[in-house]
Amino acid sequence: LGCWVRAASAHEARPEMGVSHLLEHMVFKGTERRSARQIALGLETRGGSLDAWTGRDHTSFQAHFLDRDLGVAADLVTDLVRRPLLRTDDLALERNVVLEEINGVDDAPEDLVFDLHATLLWDGHPYGYPILGTRETVAGLGPDDLRQAHSRGYYPANCVIAAAGALEHEALLEVLGGEGWFE
Numbered sequence: 141l142g143c144w145v146r147a148a149s150a151h152e153a154r155p156e157m158g159v160s161h162l163l164e165h166m167v168f169k170g171t172e173r174r175s176a177r178q179i180a181l182g183l184e185t186r187g188g189s190l191d192a193w194t195g196r197d198h199t200s201f202q203a204h205f206l207d208r209d210l211g212v213a214a215d216l217v218t219d220l221v222r223r224p225l226l227r228t229d230d231l232a233l234e235r236n237v238v239l240e241e242i243n244g245v246d247d248a249p250e251d252l253v254f255d256l257h258a259t260l261l262w263d264g265h266p267y268g269y270p271i272l273g274t275r276e277t278v279a280g281l282g283p284d285d286l287r288q289a290h291s292r293g294y295y296p297a298n299c300v301i302a303a304a305g306a307l308e309h310e311a312l313l314e315v316l317g318g319e320g321w322f323e
Contacts, residue, residue, distance in 0.1 A: 141213045141303040143221050144198045147293025149271040158273015159281055159289045161194040165234045166286055167224035174219055182216045194271055207306035211315050218319040221294055228283045242272050296321050
């Protein structure tokens with residue numbers, strides 16, 4: 141099951157480059173109903189996994205799970221997308237993680253070439269911005285920036301949810317309806 145949110149680097153203003161990627165990290169730090177540990181173990185203890193990534197056009201949240209755990213997976217993905225806490229206390233740690241990712245890209249020519257290519261091809265357009273942001277923009281992002289990015293992009297009409305595997309479409313709709321996706 142995946143949820144693709146139409147909120148990513150192409151939707152950022154230059155001063156907030158990287159906010160979408162940092163937000164993707166921050167949602168895993170806790171939600172209104174789950175701690176970071178509960179999020180991490182929610183599917184792993186059942187043989188599944190949960191992951192996310194940020195691109196230029198969307199941020200994706202993916203759950204892989206046994207068919208009997210559709211409800212658990214939908215609940216976890218919904219929590220991440222719709223109910224993150226975005227606590228100030230978690231921001232410094234996650235900012236440092238992202239800054240290390242930026243350093244890693246800068247040290248890996250096979251990764252850096254993609255950012256350089258996008259910058260040259262899309263000069264001045266958000267498609268040319270690095271998805272991770274820059275050291276300066278990420279260092280300048282605060283909790284309010286994350287909350288604004290979340291409220292701007294993370295709402296049902298701006299999301300696509302898809303699932304594949306041993307499940308019935310009607311059962312999926314019922315589970316998603318129970319999670320409030322159709323309200």
